[in-house]
Amino acid sequence: MPTKIVEGKAVKDVKQLYEMADAHCHLDAIKDQSLIQDAIAHGIMTMVSNGVSFPTNKRTLEISDGKHIFPALGMDPQNAVQTPDDDLDSEIENNIKLIRDNRSRVVSIGEIGLDYLHAKDFNLVAKQRTVFERFIDLATELKLPVSVHSRDSLDDVMETLKAKDAQKVHLHFFEGNVQQAKEAERLGYMISIPPITSSKRSRIMKEVSIDNLMVESDSPAVGPTPKSVELSVHMIAEAKMISVERAAEVLTMNTKRFFKINVRKPQSGAGIGFIRT
Template structure:
């Protein structure tokens, strides 16, 4: 029983073999998947997938790298789509200081607008953070994101930062990097973060776990994330699967 809380099955990388990818996920025990749309094209595809597959849900938002492209019309469109019963979160949103396509002030403005929207439509948020931890935390606090809560997607920070996020009503989601040999911080977080605040994800087609690193990622590989967490905590993979699936269903409001 596994729940991939962050997948991009709406990516072009799955155009030729999506059905096979989904079947493999099922074989690995993946029960539910949240597909994340982060611009016009990927949001539209995510909405198509939730109509096609009973066990797929959508999160819709605007990625910080593309913040400069987002219009008020886009925001209103996300607002309208958010009423769909299988849209379970707003995001991914946040800040990305690695790429310089969108100026920092524009990223911050778009981030704040999406938090306000999430509070308006009463949905939790999914956070993308790359090289911007201090500013991400400051905005989450100043904009009252605690009200809706959220996920720190593909978390790679320290256990101290993780606990700060949990105090703000956030869950910590771990992906493929936790399986990497030299991933000191993710392994510490996997071992120490409270189980009731832990989620697992693939972020596929990116961040493929060991032993498939360098190849295309897919939801079935979330099992390797669960196995690594189980090893680090000294519990069974079934326990990790059960608890993280329970956490995800509670977070997304899926019965």
């Protein structure tokens, strides 16, 4: 579906949309790839697509165009748990080699983290920690940010990141309370907001500076496509009592700055013209 983008002009019959960025999604898992084109046509001009394992990292590289889709590569805690003990080292090394070989394209190390819902015994926690720490070290060495998952594990995740002195941290699908969010903010971490409303999340959006916020779809697992970030943008605009256009502008800038993505120059004014054909 051809989509023509007209920059900086008001064109009759063009629906004015605002530019948005999806800080965390899994585009390799979206079966109908036309949904991605549809998201771009809807203004989601930047998407950070995360791999979680060797095959998904490879696929993420294949679909990343460096224009709208940017790869984050890593090994997530579920993959750490599922990898047989004897294969763990080689799995780690294969992924690290893939990342090194594609260093110039990769914008973040992720998805990595700890997930205690999927680690019921000491051995499984230890495997997750081994993988998490190796990839934090890799990010430090390659001067890349980390895109971090936590589930029932946020205190340990933050302790590990602090102990490792990780410098650029993105806590995706933030699960914490206000106190933890404030600590993340103090450390200069970025928090991304998924398209799901909750009273806990609204408090966090109010308390944390917008400079430390990004939006994510976590699609297709949470939102069906990257378009779902629009709801998160609306949620943040409401919490901050600013216009949706302004929220979209700041959140997009935050995301591009954090991942060092420079797709094109910022537009004058918030709106961008799109023609749908």
